[in-house]
Amino acid sequence: MRNIQELIQLIQGEISALKIESQPEGMYDPISYMMSIGGKRIRPLLCLLAYRMYAGEEHLEEVMAPALGIEMFHNFTLMHDDVMDRSFMRRGKPCVHVKWDENTAILSGDALQIMAYQYVQRAPEKNLAACLDLFSRTAMELCEGQALDMLFETQERVDKDDYLEMIRKKTAVLLACSLKMGAIIAGAPQRDQDLLYEYGINIGIAFQIKDDLLDVWGNPAVFGKAIGGDIMCNKKTFLLIHAMEQADEHDRHFLQEYMKTNDIDRGEKVETVTKMYNRLGVKEVCESQMNYHQEKALQALRELSLPEECWNDFRVLAEKMMNRQW
Amino acid sequence: MRNIQELIQLIQGEISALKIESQPEGMYDPISYMMSIGGKRIRPLLCLLAYRMYAGEEHLEEVMAPALGIEMFHNFTLMHDDVMDRSFMRRGKPCVHVKWDENTAILSGDALQIMAYQYVQRAPEKNLAACLDLFSRTAMELCEGQALDMLFETQERVDKDDYLEMIRKKTAVLLACSLKMGAIIAGAPQRDQDLLYEYGINIGIAFQIKDDLLDVWGNPAVFGKAIGGDIMCNKKTFLLIHAMEQADEHDRHFLQEYMKTNDIDRGEKVETVTKMYNRLGVKEVCESQMNYHQEKALQALRELSLPEECWNDFRVLAEKMMNRQW
Numbered sequence: 001m002r003n004i005q006e007l008i009q010l011i012q013g014e015i016s017a018l019k020i021e022s023q024p025e026g027m028y029d030p031i032s033y034m035m036s037i038g039g040k041r042i043r044p045l046l047c048l049l050a051y052r053m054y055a056g057e058e059h060l061e062e063v064m065a066p067a068l069g070i071e072m073f074h075n076f077t078l079m080h081d082d083v084m085d086r087s088f089m090r091r092g093k094p095c096v097h098v099k100w101d102e103n104t105a106i107l108s109g110d111a112l113q114i115m116a117y118q119y120v121q122r123a124p125e126k127n128l129a130a131c132l133d134l135f136s137r138t139a140m141e142l143c144e145g146q147a148l149d150m151l152f153e154t155q156e157r158v159d160k161d162d163y164l165e166m167i168r169k170k171t172a173v174l175l176a177c178s179l180k181m182g183a184i185i186a187g188a189p190q191r192d193q194d195l196l197y198e199y200g201i202n203i204g205i206a207f208q209i210k211d212d213l214l215d216v217w218g219n220p221a222v223f224g225k226a227i228g229g230d231i232m233c234n235k236k237t238f239l240l241i242h243a244m245e246q247a248d249e250h251d252r253h254f255l256q257e258y259m260k261t262n263d264i265d266r267g268e269k270v271e272t273v274t275k276m277y278n279r280l281g282v283k284e285v286c287e288s289q290m291n292y293h294q295e296k297a298l299q300a301l302r303e304l305s306l307p308e309e310c311w312n313d314f315r316v317l318a319e320k321m322m323n324r325q326w
Numbered sequence: 327m328r329n330i331q332e333l334i335q336l337i338q339g340e341i342s343a344l345k346i347e348s349q350p351e352g353m354y355d356p357i358s359y360m361m362s363i364g365g366k367r368i369r370p371l372l373c374l375l376a377y378r379m380y381a382g383e384e385h386l387e388e389v390m391a392p393a394l395g396i397e398m399f400h401n402f403t404l405m406h407d408d409v410m411d412r413s414f415m416r417r418g419k420p421c422v423h424v425k426w427d428e429n430t431a432i433l434s435g436d437a438l439q440i441m442a443y444q445y446v447q448r449a450p451e452k453n454l455a456a457c458l459d460l461f462s463r464t465a466m467e468l469c470e471g472q473a474l475d476m477l478f479e480t481q482e483r484v485d486k487d488d489y490l491e492m493i494r495k496k497t498a499v500l501l502a503c504s505l506k507m508g509a510i511i512a513g514a515p516q517r518d519q520d521l522l523y524e525y526g527i528n529i530g531i532a533f534q535i536k537d538d539l540l541d542v543w544g545n546p547a548v549f550g551k552a553i554g555g556d557i558m559c560n561k562k563t564f565l566l567i568h569a570m571e572q573a574d575e576h577d578r579h580f581l582q583e584y585m586k587t588n589d590i591d592r593g594e595k596v597e598t599v600t601k602m603y604n605r606l607g608v609k610e611v612c613e614s615q616m617n618y619h620q621e622k623a624l625q626a627l628r629e630l631s632l633p634e635e636c637w638n639d640f641r642v643l644a645e646k647m648m649n650r651q652w
Contacts, residue, residue: 027473080436084429103410103476106432110406111469113436117443118462125455129447132458136444143437147353150429 001057004045004313010060011044014068020115030096030108031115034075037093043178044071049317050182050196053310062124063185066131069119070178073135076112077142079105084150113139120181127185134184138177145170158236160245164205167238172204195300202297203318209290210322212237216274217283222325228270234259238289239282246280294322327383330371330639336386337370340394346441356422356434357441360401363419369504370397375643376508376522379636388450389511392457395445396504398438399461403468405435410476439465446507453511460510464503471496484562486571490531493564498530521626528623529644535616536648538563542600543609548651554596560585564615565608572606620648 002010015035021028044067051063081087082095083105089095097105123131148166152158179196188196215230216239230237240259244252255276261269277283297318301311308315328336346358370393377389407413408421409431415421423431449457474492478484505522514522541556542565556563566585570578581602587595603609623644627637634641 024470024473024477026477027469080432084432106406106410107469107473107476110436110439111466113439114462114465114469117458118466121455121458121462128454128458129451132443132447132454136440136447139440140437140444143353143433143440144350147350147433150433151350151352 001052004049004317007045007048008041011041011048011067011071014064015041015071018068026100026104027108027111030079030100030104031112033099034079034096034108034112035072037091039071039075039091041071043074043174044068046175046178046200047182049313050179050188051186052182053186053306054183054188054192055186063182065119065122066135066181066185067178069116069122069135070174070181072112072116072119073139073142074174076109076116077146079109079112081146083109084146123181123185130184131181134177134180138173141169141173145173152236157244158241160238160241163236163238163241167205167208168201171208172201175204175207176200189305192304192306195303199297199300199314199318202293202300203321206290206293206297206318207321209238209286209293210324212239213283213286213290214325215239216270216277219325228266228274231270231273232266234262238286239277242285243277243280243282246282246285247276251276251280290322294318327378330375330643333371333374334367337367337374337393337397340390341367341397344394352426352430353434353437356405356426356430357438359425360405360422360434360438361398363417365397365401365417367397369400369500370394372501372504372526373508375639376505376514377512378508379632380509380512380514380518389508391445391448392461392507392511393504395442395448395461396500396507398442398445399465399468400500402435402438402442403472405431405438407472409435410472449507449511456510457507460503460506464499467495467499471499478562483570484567486564486567489562489564489567493531493534494527497534498527501530501533502526515631518630518632521629525623525626525640525644528619528626529647532616532619532623532644533647535564535612535619536650538565539609539612539616540651541565542596542603545651554592554600557596557599558592560588564612565603568611569603569606569608572608572611573602577602577606616648620644 018032018035020032020035047063047067047070048060051067052060055063078090079096082090083097083102087095088098093099095105096108100108117132117135120131120135121128145166145168148162149170152162152166176197177200179200180193183193183196212230215237216228218227220227229235230239240255243255247255255273258264258269258272264272298315301314302308304311341361344358344361346361347354370390373389373393373396374386377393378386381389404416405422408416409423409428413421414424419425421431422434426434443458443461446457446461447454471492471494474488475496478488478492502523503526505526506519509519509522538556541563542554544553546553555561556565566581570581573581581599584590584595584598590598624641627640628634630637
């Protein structure tokens with residue numbers, strides 16, 4: 001059996017070997033660029049891991065195309081989200097709409113979405129309807145997640161449930177879909193498919209909360225980006241939402257007004273907000289919310305029809321994601 | 327048997343009755359808007375007509391969802407093309423990116439594309455792989471067509487073959503796909519599926535050339551928009567490309583420079599260019615190119631395995647499209 005690192009290398013090799021059309025190059029070059037600039041390939045990895053837990057490694061090729069399709073879909077959403085969010089950099093490189101232009105990012109994104117479908121369509125015929133059904137439902141939820149994310153930017157108050165629903169759609173469902181699709185193609189029992197989906201949802205939510213936490217309390221040397229980015233752009237993270245709920249009238253008013261400002265020195269702003277977070281016990285509450293989802297994820301694994309040694313990879317993966325410093 | 331008008335009403339009724347989600351409304355409202363503001367519904371009509379030629383009208387419901395999916399895909403392309411082309415109006419109403427904003431048009435377009443797939447996925451399971459294969463291949467060609475169209479705007483010289491390839495992808499393949507998908511679901515012989523596809527390609531190309539012709543020699547009262555729009559925005563239509571090929575060195579140079587200008591009075595510019603087109607016999611050549619494709623379309627019909635009375639609707643439709651004044 002390949003270890004995780006070998007599986008990622010396998011996926012990486014498949015992505016490098018993708019036969020992407022070359023003409024018109026104005027449309028296909030940005031697709032090759034986007035697919036080549038990396039990322040952790042976590043979605044196809046989850047898909048392969050779920051598949052081989054039931055079907056072994058002998059016929060991995062039957063799950064490979066759909067797994068790559070999911071990775072393509074993920075990259076399509078990044079390409080369009082970067083336009084909508086006016087981002088400049090992605091994985092340390094200029095975004096497609098920066099390196100080319102906005103029209104290119106729109107059109108190449110559309111084409112990448114179609115390419116994603118073409119790869120998911122290569123699922124074995126007996127599973128085709130189930131895979132596509134899951135995939136399209138998930139794809140739609142991702143769009144809804146992005147819509148909610150943009151909506152929250154201009155919405156005065158966002159509550160915790162709204163936020164959790166947004167990150168469930170924007171981040172968690174595609175991880176869950178990856179796992180479930182692998183299980184479907186492997187012919188896993190329906191209940192196991194659903195449990196893996198449940199596992200995916202919960203690691204997805206926990207992962208995002210961890211991201212919010214790292215933005216404030218991460219180690220900048222390991223985190224890979226400057227601390228306080230979310231604070232500087234006044235992002236309504238789980239931390240801020242929780243702080244707003246915990247704060248008394250006076251603090252809430254201060255925080256609300258302070259988070260609208262854009263003319264305060266970075267160091268000062270990050271320090272002031274972090275102090276308030278510390279005073280309100282935000283870190284502990286968010287960590288406990290994160291642990292709650294991690295525990296739910298592990299609970300789903302325990303209920304699988306397979307013995308623990310079969311799903312050990314998933315347990316380790318969940319722990320790594322939560323204990324990460326990046 | 328329903329007549330064409332009744333079939334269009336049936337499609338219209340299905341579109342009005344579509345259950346489009348309502349939340350988040352910022353994403354779904356523009357989809358409802360776009361689907362409601364009309365259009366001739368020619369694509370689902372072709373799909374239904376092709377289907378019933380082989381399978382009758384008794385189980386039209388098995389082709390209806392895929393037919394609507396194709397119409398949704400068409401509307402998705404319009405939503406994104408309008409952003410890329412900086413258009414303001416569509417079917418007499420403000421474009422989505424004008425009525426809402428650009429981010430909304432990007433995201434709602436993405437969601438509409440996924441919705442299109444969800445409807446095509448409702449094709450009968452035995453035809454699912456064939457329908458999706460055709461649909462995705464077509465979708466990709468539409469993106470390529472739009473890429474070529476944008477490329478030609480900045481390209482000094484475009485030849486006739488490039489132009490024909492562009493309109494084949496941008497306009498013709500989705501008509502051809504509509505016909506072929508109806509035939510696939512009806513269980514038509516493979517050769518008939520291919521012939522209907524061929525018919526669709528040729529009426530699509532002829533239709534677009536007719537569009538170019540109407541822009542110059544149409545009757546403004548019937549055409550629905552002002553004459554000379556393509557001339558005013560210096561669009562490389564089939565007419566202009568042909569004129570450039572026919573003109574001598576002197577005329578070509580004049581035309582090339584003249585078409586770059588934007589500060590000439592509309593009446594004068596349209597008149598000058600039209601005069602040159604007339605002198606170069608552009609109208610006749612374009613009409614003969616159009617007739618060539620119409621004839622190829624009819625030839626494909628004649629080779630169908632069915633007697634003429636079965637495909638009479640398609641013959642009439644092709645004639646109506648070519649003789650239209652709008």
